[in-house]
Amino acid sequence: MPTARAQLLLSPAEYFKLADQALRSCPYRLTDIDGPKINRDSSVYIFSGKIELEGDFRLKFTETSFRESPNQLVRAIDYDFRRSGTKNEIFRFDNHGDTLDLGKPCHLHVNGSSRIYEGDTRLNGYSLIDIHLLDVVGLVCKFIRGEKLPWQ
């Protein structure tokens, strides 16, 4: 039985609706979002965009998803949040080097660091399993409000 988090990723229409709400809650200035392109049976989609935020920050994201069976999903994700024009990210979740199955963790980069994996003590218990855009927007808003991120 998929977790509620996994269930959301298995339901693109609901996921997009909540992602839209989450993005609207961001203190953004400019957006360049390529709305999701999804196939007729909703098993495959790609979704990407860039958002410039107050404080000269920007979030860039790309998601590709394929639902292999009712409870199985494979994804590629890249959520990159940084101060505009800087070399190092404030944080970046991605899965480069492999695809990401449902229930599996991505990895995290912080300020140009090497990969931080699920279970690393620096995460302070924050889980990298099934990370999605809503999580990322939540973290971005937190950071812009001056609050500490889980790994800080």
Added chain:
Amino acid sequence: MQKLETRPEHQMFQSTVVEDDFFLLRIRSFEKKYDKSWLEFYTDFKSGTLDDCTNPDYGQWAVLCRAYWAELFESSGPPLTGTIASKPEQCSGLSISALVMLSL
């Protein structure tokens, strides 16, 4: 880039239903961009031998290959097509290996 003067009440984005060809064309565009067939790419991706594994295109390409590999095989033919006819036993084994590898 669309400038948003005030916070809108409308949606930030809209999803679009596309035909599967849209994604197959994306795969073809990656093949052209990286001068590599989808099969060659996917084999390298799975074996971790790509030159720059941080390239986000690769993740997207790999997921799309998994989603459409039956169509890709159908449209481009299986690998070793030319030799299967002349050496059926030997090559059918290789072909099965390729299929097993791709399904992992």
